[in-house]
Amino acid sequence: MRKHFLILVMxxxxxxxxxxxxxxxxxxxxxxxxxxxxxxEGQTINVLFCRHPWQETVEPFIPDxxxxxxxxxxxxxxxxxxxxxxxxADLTAGTFAFDVFMxxxxxxxxxxxxxxxxxxxxxxxxxxxTDLDWYDWTDFFPGAQKIxxxxxxxxxxxxxxxxxxxxxxxxxxxxxxxLTVPETFDELLETGNMISxxxxxxxxxxxxxxTLWWPLYGVVRSYGGDYLNADAQPVVNSPETVAAxxxxxxxxxxxxPGVTGFCWEEIVNATVAGExxxxxxxxxxxxxxxxxxxxxxxxxxxxxxAGPAGIIPHAHMWSISISSIxxxxxxAWLFIQWATSKEIQFKQALSGKTLTPRISVLSxxxxxxxxxxxxxxxxxxxxxxxLSRPHLKFWKLMDPFARSLQEVILGKKEVEPTLDEVxxxxxxxxK
Amino acid sequence: xxxxxxxxxxxxxxxxxxxxxxxxxxxxxxxxxxxxSFQSSVAGVKNLAFVGLKNFVQVFSSSxxxxxxxxxxxxxxxxxxxxxxxxLGIAYLLDNIEKGKSFFRIGFILPLAVAPVVAGLTxxxxxxxxxxxxxxxxxxxxxxxxxxxxxxxxxLLTVMLIEVWQWNPFVMLIIYAGFQVxxxxxxxxxxxxxxxxxxxxIYVSLPLLKPAIIIAVIFRLTDAFKSFDVIYTIxxxxxxxxxxxxxxxxxxxxxxxxxxEHAAVFGIxxxxxxxxxxxxxxxxxxx
Numbered sequence: 001m002r003k004h005f006l007i008l009v010m011x012x013x014x015x016x017x018x019x020x021x022x023x024x025x026x027x028x029x030x031x032x033x034x035x036x037x038x039x040x041e042g043q044t045i046n047v048l049f050c051r052h053p054w055q056e057t058v059e060p061f062i063p064d065x066x067x068x069x070x071x072x073x074x075x076x077x078x079x080x081x082x083x084x085x086x087x088x089a090d091l092t093a094g095t096f097a098f099d100v101f102m103x104x105x106x107x108x109x110x111x112x113x114x115x116x117x118x119x120x121x122x123x124x125x126x127x128x129x130t131d132l133d134w135y136d137w138t139d140f141f142p143g144a145q146k147i148x149x150x151x152x153x154x155x156x157x158x159x160x161x162x163x164x165x166x167x168x169x170x171x172x173x174x175x176x177x178x179l180t181v182p183e184t185f186d187e188l189l190e191t192g193n194m195i196s197x198x199x200x201x202x203x204x205x206x207x208x209x210x211t212l213w214w215p216l217y218g219v220v221r222s223y224g225g226d227y228l229n230a231d232a233q234p235v236v237n238s239p240e241t242v243a244a245x246x247x248x249x250x251x252x253x254x255x256x257p258g259v260t261g262f263c264w265e266e267i268v269n270a271t272v273a274g275e276x277x278x279x280x281x282x283x284x285x286x287x288x289x290x291x292x293x294x295x296x297x298x299x300x301x302x303x304x305x306a307g308p309a310g311i312i313p314h315a316h317m318w319s320i321s322i323s324s325i326x327x328x329x330x331x332a333w334l335f336i337q338w339a340t341s342k343e344i345q346f347k348q349a350l351s352g353k354t355l356t357p358r359i360s361v362l363s364x365x366x367x368x369x370x371x372x373x374x375x376x377x378x379x380x381x382x383x384x385x386x387l388s389r390p391h392l393k394f395w396k397l398m399d400p401f402a403r404s405l406q407e408v409i410l411g412k413k414e415v416e417p418t419l420d421e422v423x424x425x426x427x428x429x430x431k
Numbered sequence: 432x433x434x435x436x437x438x439x440x441x442x443x444x445x446x447x448x449x450x451x452x453x454x455x456x457x458x459x460x461x462x463x464x465x466x467x468s469f470q471s472s473v474a475g476v477k478n479l480a481f482v483g484l485k486n487f488v489q490v491f492s493s494s495x496x497x498x499x500x501x502x503x504x505x506x507x508x509x510x511x512x513x514x515x516x517x518x519l520g521i522a523y524l525l526d527n528i529e530k531g532k533s534f535f536r537i538g539f540i541l542p543l544a545v546a547p548v549v550a551g552l553t554x555x556x557x558x559x560x561x562x563x564x565x566x567x568x569x570x571x572x573x574x575x576x577x578x579x580x581x582x583x584x585x586x587l588l589t590v591m592l593i594e595v596w597q598w599n600p601f602v603m604l605i606i607y608a609g610f611q612v613x614x615x616x617x618x619x620x621x622x623x624x625x626x627x628x629x630x631x632x633i634y635v636s637l638p639l640l641k642p643a644i645i646i647a648v649i650f651r652l653t654d655a656f657k658s659f660d661v662i663y664t665i666x667x668x669x670x671x672x673x674x675x676x677x678x679x680x681x682x683x684x685x686x687x688x689x690x691x692e693h694a695a696v697f698g699i700x701x702x703x704x705x706x707x708x709x710x711x712x713x714x715x716x717x718x
Contacts, residue, residue: 113475258560258581260670396688406670
């Protein structure tokens with residue numbers, strides 16, 4: 001796999017020099033779209049963002065949208081925890097004051113049930129508002145296209161980010177010990193154990209916080225298990241899931257003290273500080289390592305390890321939607337169309353802070369040359385990556401699961417009886 | 432006759448604004464919570480359906496509910512109990528020291544000025560098992576590896592101690608104020624009768640301080656039962672359910688799981704507990 005990777009990088013770098021100017025020209029500009037961008041000139045829309053590298057990288061281009069359309073965009077941005085609390089609370093109360101806002105696909109069934117988001121179909125299919133040839137929906141990765149109707153809902157969202165679970169590691173720690181990047185879970189455990197024994201630090205870690213279900217999902221799928229089956233019935237105590245959680249539990253024996261408080265931020269901080277050498281989480285966190293000052297010589301990213309069922313990482317994509325109570329839905333759609341266009345997503349990816357879910361962007365030589373390791377990993381990961389199954393009671397289900405597994409980490413419970421117990425709790429919740 | 436009617440109506444007119452505010456902010460939400468607790472939001476908040484006592488049965492039969500009730504009582508009684516002992520001790524010492532009284536008084540009151548969320552975040556950093564200063568200092572006296580808020584054995588105790596740190600000054604202040612107004616005669620009489628300092632404190636000062644102590648304990652107890660900020664910022668009720676209290680669970684049900692009817696049931700349970708405590712407390716208040 002590493003050999004393939006190096007060949008690919010070499011080819012891309014060569015290609016980059018040849019096609020650099022061509023690629024820049026190949027990105028279609030908004031002016032080329034056969035729609036009247038200035039149709040709603042002089043009006044204003046309100047946009048709510050969650051603080052995220054995507055928000056940071058799109059905001060500088062918003063004056064371009066205002067210039068293009070004559071529409072004024074008022075932006076508000078909230079930290080993630082506040083955002084995820086405020087949005088449903090305001091939508092429930094009917095006081096939500098934004099036309100466009102960021103969404104997560106786990107919430108799709110809830111949002112569709114409450115009709116908090118507007119169906120986008122009528123705007124996408126309106127030739128006055130959308131130039132389908134210019135927008136090129138098929139350019140989105142298949143997984144990103146599925147986000148639009150995640151949870152078998154109506155089409156109410158467009159994917160804006162491309163994140164996939166990857167192995168992120170400290171190159172220097174592995175190099176100092178003469179270790180290679182693990183490619184399977186057995187190798188990962190072996191390498192993690194060796195690092196822990198030889199350095200006294202944590203060899204490998206995954207989240208131990210109540211959000212631990214996110215990185216664990218890729219492990220479970222790679223072992224052939226799942227949380228819910230296709231009929232939304234719990235299968236959390238299946239032999240495959242039990243085997244995956246046992247592996248996860250063994251990996252977590254290498255975790256630093258206090259890991260039950262570790263969400264992704266704590267893992268990033270521990271990795272930058274050299275307290276842990278490897279972790280399995282969103283590819284976006286590779287950029288977080290760099291943003292916190294770790295050099296590319298020390299920060300590495302590689303594809304997700306293989307389990308008995310193959311390499312099946314958990315994918316994640318933030319999306320963007322229109323509020324159903326917005327009085328300016330056509331304007332809001334123009335904004336979304338522009339923000340998710342090839343040109344803007346290309347510019348965002350070039351910043352190196354975030355990757356976007358368009359095939360053309362992730363295969364662009366200039367984007368690859370900017371960050372070859374992460375682009376290769378994400379491109380590969382998105383081909384095999386899976387989304388967890390959204391459910392109306394998703395968060396209610398994940399809570400007892402995560403909390404029980406925290407007790408497994410602390411050695412208070414065994415894996416198998418715990419998952420049997422969770423299975424019963426889930427069956428009860430889903431009655 | 433006209434004057435008397437006017438006089439009769441005036442108090443109602445004067446209290447009307449505050450009555451309307453209370454109806455809007457207290458009565459309406461309380462009634463709505465009761466209404467919500469008998470509904471199901473399975474078809475969406477806009478399509479609530481009456482389900483009788485189903486929500487109460489579901490909540491009461493869950494193991495999380497019993498754990499939440501147990502943790503709430505341990506947290507409230509434990510933190511108020513420790514605050515009382517510490518507050519009384521510090522107030523006694525402050526009352527008896529000769530020098531630096533103002534300095535210590537201000538020093539002890541400082542935690543009250545810190546916002547609970549800020550206190551929670553700061554303590555969270557200090558107690559971090561990996562980088563926190565507390566474990567770093569404890570290492571010098573041979574204590575290693577305490578996981579504080581991140582272990583099921585210590586999480587509840589940790590948040591209780593932070594609650595004590597934050598609110599102990601409140602108890603101390605009220606009791607200290609009680610010390611300031613103690614009549615001197617009974618203490619002098621006890622001294623003449625040969626009572627020791629300890630006997631004077633236990634048999635004379637403490638009974639005289641009873642009104643101040645009761646007020647401090649009642650205020651703290653009602654507050655501790657619904658304490659949220661510190662627990663949420665530090666543990667979010669975890670790990671496992673180790674520090675899950677009723678208010679934390681109500682919050683999670685409402686804002687994370689979006690099951691408003693279950694949150695309403697937790698809210699009603701908290702309301703009933705608060706009413707029982709308040710009713711019992713009123714009996715002890717000075718007439």
